[in-house]
Amino acid sequence: MVEPRQEFERDLEAIEAKVIELFAMVAEDLPGATQALLTGNNDVLQALTEREQLINALYPEIEELVNREILLQAPVASDLRFLLSVLRIVPELERSHDLVVQIASRANHILGEDLSPRTRGIVERMGALASEMWRQSVDSWYQRDRSAALALEERDDEMDELHASLVAELASGRMALPVTMEMTLVARFYERLADHAVNIARRVVYLAGPVKEKPAG
Amino acid sequence: MMAAASDSLARPVDLREPSGWRRSKNQIMTVLMWLAFVIVLIPLGFVLVTLVAKGADAISWQFLTNSTIPPNVVPLGTGGMGAAVVGTLEVTGFASVLAIPLGVLGAVYLNEYGGNRILAQLISFMSNVMTGVPSIVMGLFIFIIWVTHFGYSGLAGSFALACLMLPIVIRSSYEMLRLVPDSLRQGSYALGASKARVTLTIVLPAALSGIVSGALLAVARAAGETAPVLFTMLTVEQTNSNLFSGPNTTLPFQIFMNAQSAYTGANARAWGAALTLVAITFILMIAARIITALFTRNTR
Amino acid sequence: MEEQQDQLNVQQDEEILPKLAVPDTAPRDKFNGTAVFDVQNTSIYYGSFRAVTDVSLTVYENEITAFIGPSGCGKTTVLRSLNRMNDLITGARVEGDIRYRGVPLYGKDVSPIAVRRRIGMVFQKANPFPKSVYDNVAYGPRINGIRNKGKLDEIVERSLKQAALWDEVKDRLNKSGLGLSGGQAQRLCIARTLAVEPDVVLMDEPCSALDPIATGRIEDLMHEIKSRYTIVIVTHNMQQATRVSDRTAFYSVLRDEKSDTRTGVLVEYGQTAQIFGDPQDSRTQAYVTGRVG
DSSP: OOOTTHHHHHHHHHHHHHHHHHHHHHHHHHHHHHHHHHHTOOHHHHHHHHHHHHHHHHHHHHHHHHHHHHHHHOOOHHHHHHHHHHHHHHHHHHHHHHHHHHHHHGGGTOOGGGSOHHHHHHHHHHHHHHHHHHHHHHHHHHHTOTTHHHHHHHHHHHHHHHHHHHHHHHHTTOSOHHHHHHHHHHHHHHHHHHHHHHHHHHHHHHHHOSOOOOOOO | OOOOGGGGGGOOOOOSOOOTHHHHHHHHHHHHHHHHHHHHHHHHHHHHHHHHHHHTTTOOHHHHHOSBOOOTTSOTTSSOSHHHHHHHHHHHHHHHHHHHHHHHHHHHIIIIIITTOHHHHHHHHHHHHHTTSOHHHHHHHHIIIIIHHHOSBHHHHHHHHHHHHHHHHHHHHHHHHHHSOHHHHHHHHHTTOOHHHHIIIIIHHHHHHHHHHHHHHHHHHHHTOOHHHHHHTOOOSBOOOOSSSBOOOOHHHHHHHHHTSSOHHHHHHHHHHHHHHHHHHHHHHHHHHHHHHHHTTTOO | OHHHHHHHHHHHHHHHSOOOSSOOOOOEETTTEEEEEEEEEEEEEETTEEEEEEEEEEEETTOEEEEEOSTTSSHHHHHHHTTTGGGGSTTEEEEEEEEETTEETTOTTOOHHHHHHHEEEEOSSOOOOSSBHHHHHHHHHHHTTOOOHHHHHHHHHHHHHHTTOHHHHTTOTTSBGGGSOHHHHHHHHHHHHHHTOOSEEEEESTTTTSOHHHHHHHHHHHHHHTTTOEEEEEOSOHHHHHHHOSEEEEEEEEEETTTTEEEEEEEEEEEHHHHHHSOSSHHHHHHHTTSOO
8 A cells, every 4th residue: 555645755855854964064064163263274164165055055955845845735734844944944054054154264364373262262162062052953853852942042041151251351352453353253153153053943843843642542 | 459569659540440350240239239129110010000000990080979889790880989988088097096196105105214114015025916917817806806796887997907007106106216316305304304395395206207107107008908897897888977887898898899700890990999099098198298398397 | 663673574584494492502602602513422323333433522603614534434424413314314323412502402302304404414416406496495495384486586596696606597597407517506505505594504525526616616605604604514625624614623433453343533623723733633643644545
């Protein structure tokens, strides 16, 4: 007996695979970008720019696939939630990768030695936290885990504190002005990355759907 | 015509009649069918033609209405079959009045109300059996239970003919009622009609033309019966327009009596009576069809 | 003067609608409105076969409630029990409590005929009577005792207009109802049902034999008459359920492996947007997304 809607299932799986691909690119490239920033290494930027091209091709492709499924398959319930969620998070993923590239590109403008130890320390922690949050975000999507949103919101508070510390450190004027200006931007980038991670986790709550009652009988 | 596997796209399109033995088989069957049709038409046509040819001479207004049936020796021209015409119309008419409503109601009971009840099964079985009972037996039956007590009369003849007609009317009406789609009944019930109303306003009107056909067949059969008449009405030479007392006579009986005789006058009268009988039946059928068509003109 | 006028109107309506002679004791729910049907723990049997097991739901006034589910799940059986059409099937029996506006529908003194005059039904395959269009629509009022030609004319016109059929048949009212197209015939059946001004209209897959345009017309019709009637519709077409219904009940087949019997059960019942958007039961989810036939 043929399972109904096999093609539809395959299409949905294809979309999921591509979304995971996008997720992976962001999650993988983030630590490298932080590293590049702290060590002033420009080579990473090259690879990242190539990834950016890939993403710019992938993201409209995903949107197109989703539009098609909505048009032709009249999805309801979990199928509809999935497709709508994909449409909402794909732009967030794309923008997140832009941020990652931005972070890495700052390495062009500052040399590693220009950073004060305290600044370096905070940035390291921000980078680690952001990576951590992204990993959690990918997992929450993959497992349709609605509880991750709460956890990530707490970690976002942490990120906000780090951001505040970094801003305070920068305000103290220990580093050269151009460096300070660059680092202000970087601070904002990490903070935004964290926000995107939280947003995605929030979408997962919608995606996962209502809390299911046990089936009767 | 096997196509090479690689050439399946290039197979020519052939839409002609299947050739060979299939075609000739088709032709043979068509011919046989037409042959059968013609063979069936022949006796029918022969009967009609003979009837008209032999009987037309006898037909006249006097023949149809004169109330005295002359003895066999008398040649054509004197007297007429008026007595038999009146007798046929009256006796068959009354038998129809008895059998048709009873038969239709019986069929309604069987189809709409009876279901699987014992009574319904019994009625159904008995009416099937009765269709096979010879008409002479019916006549004998009425003779025993009625004529021996009340004497010969057109009424007794009506009873006998009604017994003959009843199973036919029940059977054919039942079939017609069964043919009415159940969806019509459901639609009527859904509007809040009672069972009686559903039957009267939807089922019977829908089955009407079929029921009329069945009833007509029964009437035609009854009009042409001779044997029951023998036992129940005897015969008369003068018109007896009183159905309920005294012997009476019908056209089929007169045909029987006159055709056996050696005299030409009697024979001519027999043919005339036969033609008259067929004509009466024919007119009746046409009239009933016209009336039914008028009643059901909005339902097609 | 106005009051007198109103009195007259009320009188007219009463002639058209013979009352089911019981008081209206329908429970009213502040949030949901008046309960028209209250089904409690009802099972329906055909002889010894249990077609539907333990169904409980409430149908509310002036709403369109849809019954959906796979074949053999009992949704038509439940629908037909709401106007006692199952009584026509020998061996059918209803166990449990079905109340119509607070009155037990299968109570001892309840006449099925009076029930069906208040709760009408439209069938899957249009079944116009072999009578004229006029006589089809006038059939119901006539059996309710309305003989006055003027009044019948008015009722026929009003019903055909409500069914969005008037313009198409007004010049052929005396022609046979059998000569209409599928969509027209179904609208004729709807007009016929509306002519007796029922309280509830039950529809058993009314559009399944119709093309999309005819279907659309009937769905528009349902929306228009919703304010005056309560409608329950059985449908196989889930998009139709989402388009027209306020509430949806999903039925499914429950199989008992040991005794190898099947019976219909009500799996989930709620607002349509919830049933199709966030179904609570996994069986509902599987059915509405088409993963299960």
